Amino acid sequence: MRPWGLYVHIPYCRRRCSYCDFTIRVGQVEAEAPRYVKALLEEARGWREQLAIAEGPSSIYFGGGTPSLLPAPLLVELLEGLWRIFGRRAETEVTVEANPDALAESSLRAWREAGVNRLSLGVQSFDPEVLRAMRRSHEVATVEQVVFQARRAGFDNLNLDLIYGWPGQDLASWQDTVEAAILLEPTHLSCYQLQVEPLTPLGRWVAAGQVMASDDELVAAMAEWAERRLSAAGFSRYEISNYARPGWECRHNLLYWRLEPYLGLGVGAHSYWQGRRWWNLASLPAYLRRLEAGEVAREGLEELDQVEAMRQFLWLGLRELRGVRRGDFRARFGRDWDAVFPTPLRQLVDWGLLEEDSVGLRLTARGRDLANVVARQLVDAPDEGPGSSLDSP
Ligand code: SF4
Missing domain, CATH: 3.20.20.70 (Aldolase class I)
Known part of the structure; x- marks a missing residue:
């Protein structure tokens, strides 16, 4: 496991x-x-x-x-x-x-x-x-x-x-x-x-x-x-x-940060398990009522498709200073990120927010200061290069 x-x-x-x-x-x-x-x-x-x-x-x-x-x-x-x-x-x-x-x-x-x-x-x-x-x-x-x-x-x-x-x-x-x-x-x-x-x-x-x-x-x-x-x-x-x-x-x-599974227990807790995210009710009385009635306390559920999982793997991994490793991405998804998000990643590198080498991709010092900008661009990015409409920060 x-x-x-x-x-x-x-x-x-x-x-x-x-x-x-x-x-x-x-x-x-x-x-x-x-x-x-x-x-x-x-x-x-x-x-x-x-x-x-x-x-x-x-x-x-x-x-x-x-x-x-x-x-x-x-x-x-x-x-x-x-x-x-x-x-x-x-x-x-x-x-x-x-x-x-x-x-x-x-x-x-x-x-x-x-x-x-x-x-x-x-x-x-x-x-x-x-x-x-x-x-x-x-x-x-x-x-x-x-x-x-x-x-x-x-x-x-x-x-x-x-x-x-x-x-x-x-x-x-x-x-x-x-x-x-x-x-x-x-x-x-x-x-x-x-x-x-x-x-x-x-x-x-x-x-x-x-x-x-x-x-x-x-x-x-x-x-x-x-x-x-x-x-x-x-x-x-x-x-x-x-x-x-x-x-x-x-x-x-x-x-x-490595998009590994976690289970959240309790009021308002979030979980991620086998490509699904879910979150519990944020009201404590409602949480208690559900559990005491033998029901689940889940309020919402979201299935991450493959592209969304890649996006999150990249963004969460970039939070670590070592960045995201090519080998880890390939082992997880069977593809390279350049084939999925070529334009947004190239643009982020051109803007000096990301640096890329043969090992992987990581935030630059400026990228760490502007981490929210990188996150937004990755979240909004189309999954194919041509037609990307990213705005320079
Ligand atoms: S009120 Fe919020 S910040 Fe303060 S101790 Fe409680 S959880 Fe932490």
């Missing part, structure tokens, strides 16, 4: 951060979570039968939301239930996303004993002003303490999530954040450029002119500086937003 990933969405959060438009539920965790965990296990059993899954996942990722808000015994019960349903592999990467304020050392120990071996902390910034404006629920000082406790509990694989480009944040604030992160010696860092989503408090503040979005040059300078500094500190940028020490790349995310 090919490697496959299991994503488990835990939708509870203590409060909503000002930039977040994820599918979450504020509060309710004590009252509702046992019911939700039961539904997740029901959903897992259903898919195991329907997809005839014969081997355990190569990665499990508890994301959210704030998975660390689940009482530790419940998270352990969930993980052990998933091992029983799918089977356990010794080498499976098991990640839990956690907020620094929602962690007790006893929970960390219980997770570690149950098989969790990777911790991803939502740090976002070491600047107290920025944290406050983000409406994060933790303080800067908590982060160091939690990292220390996590190490003591046996976690050596540790990711810190950071966000740059916050309105009003200057380069020095971002540099201080990166330096503080390096001092904690994580194995992995995710540096996400802030996206201002319209239906969030931040989106409304920007729309009303109460805050000014950061200008593109400053944001690009932040990204460039982080790449230089993190490279000097021994991290390699292996994906547009992700840095790792050698050998500590996130195996779960690599499955997404």
